[in-house]
Ligand SMILES: Cc1ncc(C[n+]2csc(CCOP(=O)(O)OP(=O)(O)O)c2C)c(N)n1
């Protein structure tokens with residue numbers, strides 16, 4: 001470092017005149033950011049310089065985590081955000097840095113994850129000239145961010161950054177991107193703190209639900225004979241208090257609770273009112289309860305096609321209440337009877353108050369019948385599988401992993417595929433923010449970088465990425481990040497040598513023509529772990545499973561666990577495409593599943 | 606304006622109330638209504654793209670679109686967009702537009718009894734003899750202005766509700782209609798209150 005740059009950085013922190021690059025660092029500190037995921041390059045070097053100087057002066061109050069690929073930075077930021085409720089922050093360079101970050105940005109948009117992404121841009125006077133590493137980043141990301149900015153004047157930068165954090169974290173959370181040309185990073189202006197800037201837009205999300213509709217909703221629930229709560233990621237996003245309110249309201253109303261993939265953990269799996277996950281690979285009892293209910297209370301979920309199955313047969317005889325912070329989610333896929341726009345926590349709290357104020361009572365006799373019906377569905381035991389003494393069943397691997405980690409402070413991330421669904425079915429979440437998975441976009445490669453983000457936010461906790469052998473190779477390079485920062489994440493691969501979910505669909509829908517879904521050449525995952533400086537463990541014997549899982553948990557290092565499982569196991573139960581909630585394939589039908597789906601269903605995704 | 610992706614007419618992309626599957630939503634034919642939305646937006650680079658991109662990405666139609674800055678001091682522009690769809694699609698369009706951070710207000714002009722819609726068109730007609738006389742006579746009835754004349758052509762300027770312009774154009778067609786340029790719909794509310 002030259003003396004000159006050092007001198008500049010030790011100017012008193014109250015100094016208001018600073019460069020754009022210094023503003024970025026200062027604004028992040030003022031926003032309470034402690035961790036930044038990034039990768040340097042020409043167009044962001046001034047910001048990296050400012051970061052260096054800030055670290056010299058103030059110590060590491062803003063920790064930069066150097067990833068190995070910008071996609072990793074975005075997923076790590078997602079993991080950090082989802083496990084803490086705070087926004088994830090990303091810093092990447094122009095051109096390829098920005099384009100590599102796109103997958104994680106779209107992922108965050110689909111799953112409503114608060115994220116602020118800073119991209120460098122070529123100097124203002126070169127924009128539009130096809131300059132080196134120029135990409136139209138704001139153009140490319142307009143459709144995949146909640147909002148984005150190209151900063152043209154350094155004087156606007158403080159306002160834009162504070163505005164970006166506000167937009168990313170309020171309303172329906174999402175990614176916001178700020179593209180900063182290099183000359184703007186060098187020029188100087190007056191910095192303003194979060195409380196000093198005046199926002200320039202009319203953005204004002206509604207958080208408080210309409211009290212008239214809330215009163216109407218609780219009366220409808222009190223009259224219900226077969227109510228069900230269908231909850232989603234919105235409850236998690238609304239913070240732990242929203243999960244607490246959900247538990248209270250469910251207890252008051254006596255209604256069972258199911259949840260989407262994104263909502264797992266908001267309601268404890270140990271509670272007798274828990275039905276398990278719903279949807280395509282949801283439980284028999286959850287999907288039948290959805291189909292047969294008379295009042296559905298949807299909280300922070302969006303009637304996604306993986307959840308509803310066949311729309312014209314979706315819960316045909318129910319009155320539907322939909323609580324969502326995003327007005328455009330209401331009546332989008334399914335018409336509802338009462339739509340309440342608001343924050344899940346605020347609306348659930350208001351519902352509890354309204355229930356008490358009106359002195360409402362649930363119809364216990366009707367509920368007893370409803371619960372008897374639910375118990376009959378539960379008796380089907382839709383998640384049963386046949387254990388084996390010679391091969392590890394993937395379901396068994398997750399069950400054992402759960403049994404051996406349940407008493408610890410554990411966070412689970414996943415990749416995408418069968419293993420993800422088995423994790424959702426067999427790992428029993430009791431708390432919100434413990435489960436990080438790519439739901440809306442279904443991004444293979446999400447889990448390991450997400451685990452890096454989670455482990456950074458929760459250094460003392462046990463963080464496990466439940467992975468597939470195909471998915472893990474999509475962002476395997478982040479193992480190097482984990483090793484560099486001493487993050488003892490555990491990568492638990494259900495290695496079936498197949499892109500199992502693809503193979504299952506080919507079996508089901510494409511006449512068992514297994515086109516390109518077998519991995520002919522897999523790396524030796526134990527050696528791969530060792531090559532990165534991590535620990536590798538392999539297990540293929542059911543008898544050794546527990547001991548090896550314990551060895552993984554007890555290791556203070558990052559571990560790749562190559563769990564060799566039964567190769568052709570199918571993930572069941574399943575609502576085939578184009579079918580209704582009460583037309584599930586159950587485990588015993590597993591042998592001729594190729595005949596269950598009709599021609600129309602085959603054309604669906 | 607150059608027709609961009611937003612001009613894609615997804616005629617078959619209309620949504621039935623509860624179609625058999627999310628993937629069937631594009632194939633049902635249901636009654637479509639026209640709707641005019643007036644938007645106040647932040648006048649910043651890319652804002653038109655945000656609006657037009659939303660229509661393209663979600664398969665909504667754009668029948669016409671007008672945009673211009675309307676308040677320099679508060680950096681706002683007004684976009685008037687004419688679209689069509691089943692009632693619940695129009696509801697969805699309004700909700701989606703309201704969600705865009707740069708969009709300050711969305712007003713459904715069609716559903717507002719006080720909404721006024723006007724359009725301007727320039728119409729070139731070529732002809733001689735009785736056709737020429739007839740064109741001039743019709744233009745008089747429609748209170749169109751002649752803004753250019755040659756011995757064998759006129760350019761008319763006409764303003765009015767879009768349906769009035771449609772009728773005028775239909776009458777001009779057999780009289781030698783050569784070219785038509787329309788602004789798209791503008792709108793405002795009757796009475797003293799602003800948007
Ligand atoms: C980036 C990306 N590419 C392709 C897919 C499609 N896809 C979904 S699951 C899957 C197979 C995953 O295989 P593996 O990771 O081994 O998991 P398994 O299903 O075997 O548990 C594929 C290719 C995807 N979801 N994401």
Ligand SMILES: [Mg+2]
Nearest residue numbers: 468469498500
């Ligand atoms: Mg696999």
